[in-house]
Amino acid sequence: MGLARLIEAHKQEVLVRWKELVRTLTDARKLSDASLEDHVPELLDWLAKRLRERASTDDYGSQMLSRVHAFQRVCEHFDLVEVLAELAVLRETLLGLWVEEPEGVTPSEVLHLNQDLDDVVTVCTTEFARRALALRGASEAAAETMGH
Structure with a gap:
């Protein structure tokens, strides 16, 4: 529970630090604060919840939040490398x-955080690629087969 508590207690500080570093990325410089943050506060809440409730089957963070983030970044003409950054x-x-x-903070909490973030990266990468293919005229069936 220590890492979840840290994330919750320092959520605003994490957002500020994250935004400062992300603003150094080429594509992120042009975004408003609201667009840059998009679903990161909710993702932090989800990560803290997952750390507290390891048995939870709540995939909202790694599924919906990652998909929405990827869709927004495709629409904003981001490069996948920058999304992953x-x-x-x-x-x-x-x-x-x-x-x-x-x-x-226990080592297992750090391991779980990394596993959850890996899931977010996987979903975000797959969804970004699907959306990018769709925007470039790939068939819906071809885009849907990605990640299966």
Whole structure:
């Protein structure tokens, strides 16, 4: 529960740090704060909940939030590399928080956080590719077969 508590207690700080680092990415510089953040606050809430409730089958964070984020970034003409960089910066920011305040955080919590973030990256990558193919005229059937 230590890592979940850290994420919840430092949520705004995590968002500020994340935005500062992500703003150094080429495509992210042009976004408004609201567009940049889009679903990151909800994703942080979901990650904290997953850390508390490992038996939870709530896939909302790795499914819906990742899909919406990918769709928005495709529409904003982001490159997939930059989308993945945004998620890598989020991971780095959260792990940095743990390094700064390691008391009460177990190694298994860090492992679970990484697994959940890996799921988010997988869904986001697949959805981004599907949307990009669809926008470029690939058949719906071809786009749908990605990730299966």
